[in-house]
Amino acid sequence: MSGWVKIAGLGPGNEALVTPEVTAALTEATDVVGYIPYVARIAEREGLTLHASDNRVEIDRSQHALQMAAEGKRVVVVSSGDPGVFAMAAAVFEALENGPNTWRDVQIEVLPGITAMLAASARAGAPLGHDFCAINLSDNLKPWSLIEKRLRLTAQADFAMAFYNPRSKSRPEGFVKTLEILREECEPERLILFARAVSRADEALRISTLAEATPDMADMQTVVIVGSSLTRMIERDGPPIVYTPRFTPAKDQV
């Protein structure tokens, strides 16, 4: 059996951000599985079968990929961004752990990609230039109380923060609460960035402060970055630059 699964990160959307490693894996694949808009990025060719599926069926999709690989197929599971950051890699390993023993011998590799927060950070300057946290704000798979606890401790530790899945139609209240918690923990001037569809045609970057941010600035296509207390803005012709310095003076300790 020469089958394998490669869980590949397609990056934030622009083809210039797809690594050669991922491109090579797609060239060798017999099957590609993934969420509909990500599979739509893969060029059709003879010998390649595309299996697009809807959101929220990550485990079904993972089982399908593992089963095909166990039968000898070369399967690429596509994620946007990096597959290891709030994406398909954990789902495939959940399916593997709970699946039949025959799947354990399947060759599996994770191919990293440019995750959304790092594409967003690059576009804005370097807001994640020092210690930071990445938090998934969806409470579909964890209790809201844990999200709130993490937000408060992260703010108290004066990390910069990147939020994935900040807001969806089915969860309009979470990001409202997030802004309320951050306003309790941080000063009103704290910088907050809303980076939507970075590297794609409809890219939009908005710089605000906690005092002025409103929940509607975020949607499911947005990564939100909150600065640390030291995050600064450089004004210039054109869009300002937002960055977090490398140096923390002793007096600025939180």
Next chain:
Amino acid sequence: MSGWVKIAGLGPGNEALVTPEVTAALTEATDVVGYIPYVARIAEREGLTLHASDNRVEIDRSQHALQMAAEGKRVVVVSSGDPGVFAMAAAVFEALENGPNTWRDVQIEVLPGITAMLAASARAGAPLGHDFCAINLSDNLKPWSLIEKRLRLTAQADFAMAFYNPRSKSRPEGFVKTLEILREECEPERLILFARAVSRADEALRISTLAEATPDMADMQTVVIVGSSLTRMIERDGPPIVYTPRFTPAKDQV
């Protein structure tokens, strides 16, 4: 003036992890500046001047890049990994903010790359598959007390953690203290990964627990990843897989 600065991430070491965007920037450059081992990765060609400099001169290097761009050169500042994660982007913006006004109009772009923790996470499985923090353990530019505070709050929030610059010859004690703090805050079975030189010929990945980890498992080439309380290991033929599930049951809240 058609000069520019592009601050480019070369990824963890393997050329298959360099994005096409970065490769294209290097093709257009007149000058490349960076730390000696990163500049050594750039192929020489006619019309390209390589400026390699030693570690710890990040601001000098940034000033040099900005000045050359202000004079019309096309300058790529190379970082390993992602330039926005404990790398050159913040240094260039510090130099810009404190530099002459003529630098403010220079076109500057950050080109993201595969940062070390995501390459390491991919190799191990998906240990950063849920909420996580990235912490630079060097106290060269921040007080140790702030590092300790961040470690304790991060552990209390039950994040997975990635540590950059865990240990150097001039700072042998920091990682000793880090392990002591983590042993106070976390259970002894907590998984800890030492990922050295990921994607390079001398790559080494070691999986341990907080109870068994020793300081000498890390050096300056190592990214250390500590799991959350939910991070798990799947045993199989060949190296085990370490991953953090997406689902946190309400009873497992910290």
